[in-house]
Amino acid sequence: MTDDTELRAWAYLARVVEPPNAPLLSLCDELGPIETAAAIRARSVPHGHDEVLTATAARADTDLAAQDLDVAARIGARLVTRDDPEWPAWPLLALGQADTAFRGGEPLALWVRGTSRLDEVASTGIALIGSRAASRYGEQVTSTLAGGLVAENWAVVSGGAFGVDGAAHRAAVACGGQTMAVMACGIDRDYPAGHARLFDQIAESGLVVSEYPPGTTAAKHRFLTRNRLVAAMSKAVVVVEAGRRSGAANTAAWARKLGRPLGAVPGPVTSATSIGCHQLIAEGLAALIIDPQAVIALAAPDGSGDMERGPVRSTDALSPEAKRVHDAIPARGSVTIEEIAFSAGLETARVRSALAHMDVSGHVVNVDGAWRLA
Amino acid sequence: MTDDTELRAWAYLARVVEPPNAPLLSLCDELGPIETAAAIRARSVPHGHDEVLTATAARADTDLAAQDLDVAARIGARLVTRDDPEWPAWPLLALGQADTAFRGGEPLALWVRGTSRLDEVASTGIALIGSRAASRYGEQVTSTLAGGLVAENWAVVSGGAFGVDGAAHRAAVACGGQTMAVMACGIDRDYPAGHARLFDQIAESGLVVSEYPPGTTAAKHRFLTRNRLVAAMSKAVVVVEAGRRSGAANTAAWARKLGRPLGAVPGPVTSATSIGCHQLIAEGLAALIIDPQAVIALAAPDGSGDMERGPVRSTDALSPEAKRVHDAIPARGSVTIEEIAFSAGLETARVRSALAHMDVSGHVVNVDGAWRLA
Structure with missing residues (x-):
C-alpha cells in the first residue's frame, strides 16, 4: 500500500x-x-x-487528486499504481516496447473497481471481443465461450460495450466466474448507461478498470487507447463477431503487436457481422475458434490450460496422412482399421502404419483390436 | 471417332x-x-x-460390350476412351502419378451422357461438394456459389448426391450453366432415384459421367473411387458443408493429393454440418471461402479467372501494417487519412506512408485528397 x-x-x-x-x-x-x-x-x-x-x-x-480518490472510494474503487503489489507488471510489459510505444506504452496507474486482485485477473484473462451490433448467433457463441472459459478458471476480459462485450461479461457473471471490463471512460461513468447494473455485477466478483480518472467521458481516441489494455491484460484475444469496419479489428491488431495469440470465430458467410472474422482467418492472422477448448489451447499452448481437449491443435505435429487417419476416428467410441481406411480413403496398410505411429505418440489407443482417440 | x-x-x-x-x-x-x-x-x-x-x-x-453400348445409346450416352479427342487427358494426368496410383490411377474410359465435350467441361470444372444431410444454410450457400461460378463460365462439378451436391447441380442448371455429375454407379442407374429428373436436366446442358458400366450399382468403395475423378476433373475443390465424418473429407484429401486447390466454407460453430469445414480451415488444409470470387481466385490464382475481385487474396503481398491500413478502407467510397488512422488504430504518419506504398503497388487510389480501394 x-x-x-x-x-x-x-x-x-x-x-x-x-x-x-x-x-x-x-x-x-x-x-x-x-x-x-x-x-x-x-x-x-x-x-x-x-x-x-x-x-x-x-x-x-x-x-483534483483528493476529489478523484473520494469519488473512487464512494463507488468501491481504488487507484492501483506501478508501485502496488497487485500491479500487472508482466502483462503490461509488452506495451513498453519500442514498436508499441508510439500509441501507448504502459499506463501510469489504473483505476480499479472491485475486490479481486488486478494482477491475478490480468494473468488469467482471455479477451472476448466483437461487434456492438452482434447477432443473436454472436451473442450465443460468446456466452458459450465465456461460460466454458470461466469453468476452467479463466477470467473473461472485454470492453463493457453492448453486443459481444456485454454477452461475454454477462455469461461470466452468470456462471460465477471472474470478468474484467476495461473502460474507455472513468470507472464512475457507466458507459453505456444501459450497462450500469451489469457493471455493478461485474465489480462484485470481478473488476471494472480504467486508465482514465473519474468523470472522464468516452471518446473515439480513448476506445482505441483502451483497446491496447484489453489485449495486454489477456493471454489470448478472440474476435467473436466483427463487421467489415469493426473496432474489434483494432484490438486484434494490438493483440498481434503485443504477441498475444489471436483467434476468430467463423459464422455464416451470409452474416455481415462475421465478415471481419472471416478476413482475419482467411489472411492467416487469427486461428479459427469453434469452442472454449480451442480458445484455451490458444491461450495456453504449453498445455498448462487444457490443451489435450483442444482438437484443433493437438494433431499439429502429425504428418498429413496421419492427420487424415486421426480425423477418421470419431470423438467417442472405437472403430476398426477397415472403418478408418474407408473414412480416410486410404489403404489398410497405410492406416495401420499411421496408427502404429500415433499409438507411440499417444494420439490413439488400441482397445481389443479396435482404435479410439487417446 | x-x-x-x-x-x-x-x-x-x-x-x-x-x-x-x-x-x-x-x-x-x-x-x-x-x-x-x-x-x-x-x-x-x-x-x-x-x-x-x-x-x-x-x-x-x-x-456385354454390345449391350452396354446399346443401353448407353438409348439414354443419349456414349463411351469416351483414352483415344478420343475429347478425352480429358490433362486433368486426369495427375492420377497416373506414383503416389496416387495405389488407389486409382487413370480411368480406361468414361461413360458420358450429355452433348457437351468432356474435355471442355473438365478443364473449366470447379467441384462443390459436401454433406448429403446439408442444412438450409449449406444449400443456400451452395446455390450462391454455383450461380456465381456458372455466371463466370465455370462448370460446376459434383457427385449427384442429395444435399450439397444436388443444390450445386440444380443451381447451375437453373442459371443456364454447365454442370457435371460424376456417378458412383452406372450412368443409367439414377442413384439416388429422387434425382432422376435432375440427371435428365444435367444431361441437357452438361454431363453425367461414370467410370462404371451401365447397370453397375452404387457401393461404398465406388464412392471413394469416384471421388478421385471429381477432384481430378476440377480446377479447385470446395467443401461447402461437412460433418465430422463426411465423405467430403475423402474428396478433399484427393484434391490435396492431386494438387488441386482446396477451399472450405465456414458456418455457424453451432452447426454439426460445418465441423468438417472448420477443421480443414483450422488445420490450414483449406482456404476459407466466403463467395464465388474467392473460389475463382482459388481456381485461377494467375488471374485468368477474376482474381481482382477476390478480396481474400489480393493483399497477400502487403506488410501487416499496410494490410491494416488496407482493411480500414471501406469496399466502396473514399475516406480521409484521419478516418483510416482511426479505424486502423495507427498514427497518421504511418498511415500516410502505407498509403503511398499501396498507391505505387496499385492497391489504393487517391481521389481529391481522399483514398479509396483500387
Missing part, C-alpha cells in the same frame, strides 16, 4: 496528462511520484525531461 | 475389371484395345503383364 501523500501524487499524475504518456512515465520512474508531481507543479523538471512540461502544460494547475 | 470394333473392345475392357486397374491400362497402352481384349479372352498376355490375367479372371468370359 502507498501512503496518502504518495497516493495523492499518483492521482494527480494520473490526470495531469491524457494517458498514456511515456515521458511522464520515464520521469516518474526516475524521481518517484511525489517529486515528479512537485516538479510538474513547479514547472521545473530535470534536464532531458522537457517533453513532460509540454504534455502537462494544460492541466498542471488543476489538482 | 473410334470404329465399332474398337469401341466394342473398349466397352469390353471397361467392364472386364473393377476400375481403375493400372496393369490393364498399361497393357492397353502397349497393344491397343482390340489386341488387349483378344489377349484377355485368350488368357494369354505378353510377358510381364500377368497381373492382368489375375484381375480379369472373374469377368473375362462375360462380354
Whole structure:
C-alpha cells in the first residue's frame, strides 16, 4: 500500500496528462511520484525531461487528486499504481516496447473497481471481443465461450460495450466466474448507461478498470487507447463477431503487436457481422475458434490450460496422412482399421502404419483390436 | 471417332475389371484395345503383364460390350476412351502419378451422357461438394456459389448426391450453366432415384459421367473411387458443408493429393454440418471461402479467372501494417487519412506512408485528397 501523500501524487499524475504518456512515465520512474508531481507543479523538471512540461502544460494547475480518490472510494474503487503489489507488471510489459510505444506504452496507474486482485485477473484473462451490433448467433457463441472459459478458471476480459462485450461479461457473471471490463471512460461513468447494473455485477466478483480518472467521458481516441489494455491484460484475444469496419479489428491488431495469440470465430458467410472474422482467418492472422477448448489451447499452448481437449491443435505435429487417419476416428467410441481406411480413403496398410505411429505418440489407443482417440 | 470394333473392345475392357486397374491400362497402352481384349479372352498376355490375367479372371468370359453400348445409346450416352479427342487427358494426368496410383490411377474410359465435350467441361470444372444431410444454410450457400461460378463460365462439378451436391447441380442448371455429375454407379442407374429428373436436366446442358458400366450399382468403395475423378476433373475443390465424418473429407484429401486447390466454407460453430469445414480451415488444409470470387481466385490464382475481385487474396503481398491500413478502407467510397488512422488504430504518419506504398503497388487510389480501394 502507498501512503496518502504518495497516493495523492499518483492521482494527480494520473490526470495531469491524457494517458498514456511515456515521458511522464520515464520521469516518474526516475524521481518517484511525489517529486515528479512537485516538479510538474513547479514547472521545473530535470534536464532531458522537457517533453513532460509540454504534455502537462494544460492541466498542471488543476489538482483534483483528493476529489478523484473520494469519488473512487464512494463507488468501491481504488487507484492501483506501478508501485502496488497487485500491479500487472508482466502483462503490461509488452506495451513498453519500442514498436508499441508510439500509441501507448504502459499506463501510469489504473483505476480499479472491485475486490479481486488486478494482477491475478490480468494473468488469467482471455479477451472476448466483437461487434456492438452482434447477432443473436454472436451473442450465443460468446456466452458459450465465456461460460466454458470461466469453468476452467479463466477470467473473461472485454470492453463493457453492448453486443459481444456485454454477452461475454454477462455469461461470466452468470456462471460465477471472474470478468474484467476495461473502460474507455472513468470507472464512475457507466458507459453505456444501459450497462450500469451489469457493471455493478461485474465489480462484485470481478473488476471494472480504467486508465482514465473519474468523470472522464468516452471518446473515439480513448476506445482505441483502451483497446491496447484489453489485449495486454489477456493471454489470448478472440474476435467473436466483427463487421467489415469493426473496432474489434483494432484490438486484434494490438493483440498481434503485443504477441498475444489471436483467434476468430467463423459464422455464416451470409452474416455481415462475421465478415471481419472471416478476413482475419482467411489472411492467416487469427486461428479459427469453434469452442472454449480451442480458445484455451490458444491461450495456453504449453498445455498448462487444457490443451489435450483442444482438437484443433493437438494433431499439429502429425504428418498429413496421419492427420487424415486421426480425423477418421470419431470423438467417442472405437472403430476398426477397415472403418478408418474407408473414412480416410486410404489403404489398410497405410492406416495401420499411421496408427502404429500415433499409438507411440499417444494420439490413439488400441482397445481389443479396435482404435479410439487417446 | 473410334470404329465399332474398337469401341466394342473398349466397352469390353471397361467392364472386364473393377476400375481403375493400372496393369490393364498399361497393357492397353502397349497393344491397343482390340489386341488387349483378344489377349484377355485368350488368357494369354505378353510377358510381364500377368497381373492382368489375375484381375480379369472373374469377368473375362462375360462380354456385354454390345449391350452396354446399346443401353448407353438409348439414354443419349456414349463411351469416351483414352483415344478420343475429347478425352480429358490433362486433368486426369495427375492420377497416373506414383503416389496416387495405389488407389486409382487413370480411368480406361468414361461413360458420358450429355452433348457437351468432356474435355471442355473438365478443364473449366470447379467441384462443390459436401454433406448429403446439408442444412438450409449449406444449400443456400451452395446455390450462391454455383450461380456465381456458372455466371463466370465455370462448370460446376459434383457427385449427384442429395444435399450439397444436388443444390450445386440444380443451381447451375437453373442459371443456364454447365454442370457435371460424376456417378458412383452406372450412368443409367439414377442413384439416388429422387434425382432422376435432375440427371435428365444435367444431361441437357452438361454431363453425367461414370467410370462404371451401365447397370453397375452404387457401393461404398465406388464412392471413394469416384471421388478421385471429381477432384481430378476440377480446377479447385470446395467443401461447402461437412460433418465430422463426411465423405467430403475423402474428396478433399484427393484434391490435396492431386494438387488441386482446396477451399472450405465456414458456418455457424453451432452447426454439426460445418465441423468438417472448420477443421480443414483450422488445420490450414483449406482456404476459407466466403463467395464465388474467392473460389475463382482459388481456381485461377494467375488471374485468368477474376482474381481482382477476390478480396481474400489480393493483399497477400502487403506488410501487416499496410494490410491494416488496407482493411480500414471501406469496399466502396473514399475516406480521409484521419478516418483510416482511426479505424486502423495507427498514427497518421504511418498511415500516410502505407498509403503511398499501396498507391505505387496499385492497391489504393487517391481521389481529391481522399483514398479509396483500387
